[in-house]
Amino acid sequence: MSNTYTQIHIQCVMAVKYRQALIQPEWKDQLQKYITGIVQNHGHKVIAIDNMPDHLHLFFGFRPNQSLSDLMRIVKGESSEWINLQRFTPTVFRWQEGYGAFSYSRSHVQRVTNYVMKQGEHHKKHTFLEEYRQLLEQFEIKYDERYIFKEPE
Template sequence: MSFVKIWVHLVFSTKNRQPWMNKELRYKMHQHIIENCKKKEIFLQAINGYTDHIHCLISLGKDQSISKIVQLIKGESSFWVNKQRFLDETFGWQDDYFAVSVSESQVETVIGYIKNQEKHHAKKTFAEEADEFTNVYGWTVVKA
């Protein structure tokens, strides 16, 4: 039997960072993603976000990849939002995402960070948060 525990902090944004997710839609979206993850055997430890993005803390299984999990969560949730007709326009996610590994010793800290998104974004925009992630993790953004 294989034992795997690889924590990943995943962050993805709405298309063009549109602030489509009001509090009611955010709650419904999170509940739907939680249920979808259970069905797809994706271990989702924490989820939250703000009007234009979502944070997830996921533990990868032995046969799972980050790209496949992202595809399953983003693709299915955008399909669901559009099917439910929650918005007058077509909902979609940005193609890109952030994904970073999380040490076991930092899991509780990351869960706290994810749970406090509304308070966090009262002081800082998602654009500022994304710039911080880019700097902290040393990612280079290539502009086309």
């Protein structure tokens, strides 16, 4: 897109279906590289990516050449398929329906990058649901409790 200049920074948060702790340390780096490849193949730039066993944070520079919902559908679908083909999990792997998406100004890029990359430390103090609700409230996003990510089953 000639003559189109943007600076859009998005953090997306997605959870494993039923919040099962399926993402194992042995293959989390491979997963992060795979998702980075998907995002970059669609023209966006990954700034930071990290995950816990039950969820993933993806912070990236977003290009307006596709919708965010299309990109996230592709990321979740292709990464699920890849995980299943690799047989990393004892059961079929799926991401939970939906995701959180939060936009940031350039002045917040380093802070958000640090936050994403220190998920292990952060979750020693706060649960995923506490973190997710805090993001929704910080960004003043109204939400229906029925559709918030669920506690692990």
